[in-house]
Structures are given as structure tokens and as C-alpha cells.
Amino acid sequence: MLDAVGEAAKRRTLPVDLTPSLATATGDLGFDNERCEAGPRAVRIEPCVLGDRASATDVVLYGDSHAGMWVPAMSEIAERRDWRVQVFGKPACPTLNITFWNQREQRPFAECDQFRTFVTGRIAAIKPELLIVTNESYSQKRGPGQLITPGDWQDGLTHTLRTLKGLARQVVVLGDTPVLEQSPPQCLAVHRADVAACSTTRTAATARTWNAAEAGAAKSTGAGYVSVLPWLCTGVCMPVIGNVLVYRNRFHLTGTYVRMLNGVLEEALLEHFPPDAVS
Structure with missing residues (x-):
């Protein structure tokens, strides 16, 4: 994977067998977002379940639209490792203990606060062996014109992780993806x-x-942290790696590329959650 990322910077022309195609890229999510993500006004959701529903190993994937983004890879990992993975995602609603600004409706995102309370309760009931937290941090706001600073972000996430650490055996933060200047398709x-x-x-x-x-x-x-940057960029972040279109818009990876990352993601998660962690 790292070799492919390094080679990508040498590419000049678009591959003839590009997948997904430019015409279909924006819809290449790789999962059913209408079923697996809470809508703008929803404050709860029944989680999507990946892998082995009868498994003794419970894993929770929790976050905003980036939680859904990683479903194609997590689905592959869940099947291979016989995990039961439950996904709790709500777009534009990071897991941090901050009241975010609903940028679409120009108001405080109260439903996001309520959704976090609901998910925390569900995680407490599940008591997962592994909890994966992932968020989109780019240009998040707490009010009109009030960008959330790195210090705000760290404080809010620290508060959330302290709460979640008491509810799961191991917590891992999956880092944010870089944001491109232009939408690749x-x-x-x-x-x-x-x-x-x-x-x-x-x-x-x-x-x-x-x-x-x-x-x-x-x-x-005391949570784990996984940087995804080596899987996407060298000194430059390319929109195409191999014959695969990496991004479906400026902020989200294609489901096809995420699925390709299932092996490196699994290796990274197992560094914090080894196979013998479940007794």
C-alpha cells in the first residue's frame, strides 16, 4: 500500500480502467447510508451490524460521516476476524463533547448532542471489547463564524474519550483524512x-x-491512535492511486478505496487490540 501511494505521485494521465468511474464516483459510498446513518433530525438509530452477529467479540464504530466512510473496510475485517461490529454514525455530528453549529440550518445542533447521549448509553450496554472513534474535524464550528480551534477539539475529544474509556475494553481513535483543494471527480x-x-x-x-x-x-x-495519512499521501495527496479513484468529494474517500485499505486498517487496529486481547 505504501509503495502504491509513493508511485501515485508519478502518474500523469487518468487510467483507462479507473474505478470507480468519474461518473459514478460521488455515489461510491460502499454502504447503505440511509439505513446506517442517522438523519439530520434523528437523535437515535438502530446500528448497522457487520460480521458475525453471534460473535463473542463486540466492536463499535462511532462517529460522524467518517464512521460510515470506513464501513467498507470494517465489513471486510469483521467477516475475516468473526467480529460483531455495530456502527453508530450521524453526519456532521462528531463525537466530541461540544455543541456544534448546524451549518446547513444555521442553529445549534441540539440533535447531535442528543444523539451522543443516546450512543453513549448504547455503548455502555454493549460493553464492546473494541471501540473505534472517528471524526471529521475540518472547518467545524460552534457558532456563526466561530471555528473550533485545535485546542477546543483536543479538549472536547479528551472529555469524550475519558467517558468512553470506562465503557469499552480498548478505545482507538482513527485519525482524520486530508481534505483536497478540489473535488477529484x-x-x-x-x-x-x-x-x-x-x-x-x-x-x-x-x-x-x-x-x-x-x-x-x-x-x-490512554486510547490508541491510528494515523491514516501514510495510506493517502506522501508529500502530496493524489486523487488516484493505482487505478483507483481515492476521493468521491473533497472530504470523503470512495468506498472502493476504503475497501482496499481493509488490510492496513486491520493491522493498525490489531496493534492496539491484539488477537489474544479477548479472553
């Missing part, structure tokens, strides 16, 4: 012979994603 449609024109430097792509804050919160609470 649209950009590549006009730059088929110049893929690099749709790339973003790693510095720019991570400038407003608070990965260091998340790593700090994980360290201070």
Missing part, C-alpha cells in the same frame, strides 16, 4: 491528461484537520 473530468493538477500538497490538505489534537487527546486518555 469534477477536477479530473477536465484534467484527464494531468492528474497532478487535481492533487493537493500534504501540508495544505492537513492544514485544518486537527490530527495532532486527536493524537494528543488519545495519548492523554
Whole structure:
């Protein structure tokens, strides 16, 4: 995987067998988002269950739209390891103990606060062996024009992780993905012979994603932390790796690429949750 990421920066033209195609990329989620994600006004949801429903190993994947984004990889891992994975996701609703600003409706996102309370209760009932927390930190706000700072993000996540650490055997924070300057499906449609024109430097792509804050919160609470940056970027974040379109928009990976990451994700999770962790 790391070799493929390194080679991607050398690509000039769009591969003829690109998958997913530019025409279908925006819909390449790799999971049923209408069933697996809570809607804007919903404050609870029945979780999607992946893997072995009769398993003795309970795993919870919890977050905003980035939780759903990782479902294709987690589904593969759950099947291979015979885990029962339950997914609790609500777009635009990070897990942090912060009242976020509903940017679409221009009001405090009260439903997000209620959803977090609901999920915390469900996690307490499940008592998972492994809890994976993942969020989109880019340009989140707590009020009109009030961007959440890295310090705010670290404080809010630290509070959340302290609560969740008492409810699960092991908690792992899955880091945020870099944000591209242009949406690859649209950009590549006009730059088929110049893929690099749709790339973003790693510095720019991570400038407003608070990965260091998340790593700090994980360290201070004894949670694990997994950086996903090596799976996506060298000094530059390319929109195509191998013959696969990496992003379906500026903020989310394609389901196809996420599924390809199931092996490296599994290895990373097992560093914090080894096979013999479940007795």
C-alpha cells in the first residue's frame, strides 16, 4: 500500500480502467447510508451490524460521516476476524463533547448532542471489547463564524474519550483524512491528461484537520491512535492511486478505496487490540 501511494505521485494521465468511474464516483459510498446513518433530525438509530452477529467479540464504530466512510473496510475485517461490529454514525455530528453549529440550518445542533447521549448509553450496554472513534474535524464550528480551534477539539475529544474509556475494553481513535483543494471527480473530468493538477500538497490538505489534537487527546486518555495519512499521501495527496479513484468529494474517500485499505486498517487496529486481547 505504501509503495502504491509513493508511485501515485508519478502518474500523469487518468487510467483507462479507473474505478470507480468519474461518473459514478460521488455515489461510491460502499454502504447503505440511509439505513446506517442517522438523519439530520434523528437523535437515535438502530446500528448497522457487520460480521458475525453471534460473535463473542463486540466492536463499535462511532462517529460522524467518517464512521460510515470506513464501513467498507470494517465489513471486510469483521467477516475475516468473526467480529460483531455495530456502527453508530450521524453526519456532521462528531463525537466530541461540544455543541456544534448546524451549518446547513444555521442553529445549534441540539440533535447531535442528543444523539451522543443516546450512543453513549448504547455503548455502555454493549460493553464492546473494541471501540473505534472517528471524526471529521475540518472547518467545524460552534457558532456563526466561530471555528473550533485545535485546542477546543483536543479538549472536547479528551472529555469524550475519558467517558468512553470506562465503557469499552480498548478505545482507538482513527485519525482524520486530508481534505483536497478540489473535488477529484469534477477536477479530473477536465484534467484527464494531468492528474497532478487535481492533487493537493500534504501540508495544505492537513492544514485544518486537527490530527495532532486527536493524537494528543488519545495519548492523554490512554486510547490508541491510528494515523491514516501514510495510506493517502506522501508529500502530496493524489486523487488516484493505482487505478483507483481515492476521493468521491473533497472530504470523503470512495468506498472502493476504503475497501482496499481493509488490510492496513486491520493491522493498525490489531496493534492496539491484539488477537489474544479477548479472553
